[in-house]
Amino acid sequence: MLRSTVLTLCLAAAVLPVAHAGERRAEAKPTVVLVHGAFADASSWDLVAERLRQRGLPVVAVDNPLTSLDAAAAATRRAIAQAPGQVVLVGHSWGGTVITQAGDDPKVSALVYVAAFAPDAGESSSQQLQRYQMTPGAQKLQNQGGFLSLSQEAVATDFAQDLAPEAQAQVYAHQLPLKASALAERVDRAAWKSRPSWYVVSRQDRTLSPALQRDTARRIGAELREVDAGHVSPLAAPDEVSQAIVDASAAAPAR
Template identity: 55%
Template structure:
């Protein structure tokens, strides 16, 4: 075999080897159009809950390359919870998508004025305006059945009965999981419902809304009215108040959509 032929054969074998190696490169190593690295999602839990309420959503967001942090609220006041959220926002490098469930809708409305926050996502939440409280929004509306199941301790903190969590808070979860939610709930200070927002971030930030159509805590019609008021992009989910636990893929999809558009 002459020298030229040997060189051609060697080049062919090398090229074939490189092509085979490329064919077996894991898909995760390739660039993905869904890759959202460099963006941060800050998740804020609501009343009667803690940061673990996002456990099913977090892995889905991380798989898209998002950096995710769940805030642990004290549930003592709007100012305290907004301050806890702001501390987490401060720690992030790059743009933040701020997500709030339930009571935390008020929290992200207050804390979302930070320049790092590029989008707000309300999940079955309260969206308040400046100088407005939850009680202002609920004024004149009939008390929901679960309200009679609230238990107040000597310090003024509220908890929901296990029965109310099973039937009204998380009725689309398996009973065993709903009991776990009841056992790990965070007591909520009763005075929080009178705390007023000092500046509403949704006036200056794009917003998304996960509207829970089987919600017995914040009625779907009330959610729809608030979402319309703030001009949110609405995603309807056939779920109870805890959609992040019963329909995590759908909740995550709404957050991912906000992250893709956040600039």
Template identity: 45%
Template sequence: MQPITRRSFSAALVAGAALSMLPAASRAATVTKAKNVVLVHGAYADASCWLDVIPHLQAAGLNVMAVQNPLTSFADDVEATKRILALMDGPTVLVGHSYSGMLVTEAGVDPKVTALVYIAARAPDAGEDYTALAKQYPTPPASAGLVHNGGYAQLSEEAFVRDFAGDLPVARAKALYAVQGRISDTLFTAKTTVAAWRSKPSWYAVSKNDRTINPDLERFMAKRMNATTVELDASHVSLISQPRAVADLILAAAGQSEHI
């Protein structure tokens, strides 16, 4: 596999101090070599969104499992993530996309987790109101496309195709729309109780063309956690449109030296 520096995206180490009393975790001089990767999907998706990333990780000899979140509550999703983590034997990289960045932040304190990877993901601090944080940035267009019914919400087809998966072929985006995970209306009101990125080395992939989470908010969160950061010319679903680039970042976090 090609190293990140040879991929068609810009990569830079984003350094910055944490904005609270406790220091953010900085990248260690030597990365712990992991044998496992746990992938966690976000809202409006399911575990199949990782299908194009998984083969690259398996080809590198990693044991890979993807969490299937119920999206019924934050607590339910955290438990789903913990159940998969419990199956892992040894050092594990925990990866979250979008909303599941909150799950990675909460569950990532597990001692077997050696690194965290955020893919265009939420990364709140412990007890932080993510909604209030996000309001400090222009509202992304996808927010206007939420459709609520019976205590659950989903993105309209137009919003999904244009604002969530805007760099995918329309036919693929429409297929993903059809199987999107419906979320509980209460899903986004929860707060994390811990912030694993304060004690674990972290990596972050910013989606420069994101219309679901503001890219500048992504950059802020990546900088705050002192994450090793790459910027991708991608929509919110870079894990589908640029799976090799996303896999390269995960491999770096797993201590695959040729990808650092």
């Protein structure tokens, strides 16, 4: 009897650590990798990142160089490689083109587009734009030495028009120009064809056409959300944007 009891206890001790390890794996959450777009830097994700961390999701914001699609995709791939476990990849604005190119990494389980481009393979951001009426923000782009930027007035009226003046000033101060030629660079892969996607449309966007956004979301088969915000919805509507990312993280299949 004693021998049988000892044997039972030993078997239980051997099995329990395995069960706990399985529970830890089940509880592991994907890392959210955030890719900013043109005329911004990684701080444009600060309000969203704060909310995601409060929900228990690890977050990395990529410093997107905005000099070429290849350079931006390479920076994003480095962030994906360094992240533990699976990744939910999020792109805002031109960052959508970047995640379309870089998001076919085996670690990426889902894509989230926020007021963003999502070209098809062989297509560029500019080609997406050409099918829609030019927005007020696009009409005010400044080209200096081949780099595009927005004036302080354009930021206030057409880029971040729904932010308070102090926040608009911060957006302008953190602005990084986009090399104009990057818009004409074609993606050679379309990650949304092999990954579940979410899309958050900015209804009041005066920089990237809301019609382009809705059409893009339907074309890529994304789960569509809309927010009553301008182009910088990660700053103007961080609760709604972060919720879409949380939902994508919960629903994305393990890879």
